[in-house]
Amino acid sequence: CKRKWEEDRDTVxxxxKRLSDYPExxxxxLYCEGTRFTETKHRVSMEVAVSKGLPPLKYHLLPRTKGFTTAVQCLRGTxxxxxxxxxxxxxxxxxxxxGILYGKKYEADMCVR
Known part of the structure; x- marks a missing residue:
């Protein structure tokens, strides 16, 4: 992928579609945020949220939804x-x-909906 939707759409x-009939x-x-959280990325993300009339997020980046909506459309029913x-x-x-391969331990909280 080249990270340009117009160029990547057909490949994605x-x-x-190949996954829709995968035999196993x-x-x-799918990581909708698409990147690691930094203060700079958060600030830019919240500027986009404000420009689109979306509520500000305190601990998250604004999700990138093209990949998710495309996946849902292509995999619908499967x-x-x-x-x-x-x-x-x-x-x-x-x-x-x-770090994980070297045995470094991380503690995390997970919210599943």
Missing amino acids: IEGL YMWFL VAAVYDVTLNFRGNKNPSLL
Whole structure:
């Protein structure tokens, strides 16, 4: 993906269509915020929220919804459920895959809807 929707749309839709008849059970994870939380990204995100008349979020970035709505449209009728999961790492930690592989422990709170 080139992170430009106009260029990536066909690739994303084709990939999702291939998943619609995948022969095994699967979980499809989509990170709607699309990035890690920083104060700068939060400020920019809240400027966008205000410009669109959306309520400000204190601890989250404004979700990026094109990928989610495209996934729902392409996978409609093939998935049993959609879960909204929020994960908050305690102590303002930013886990990394390398840290996890080296056995570093992280504590987190998870909200599942």
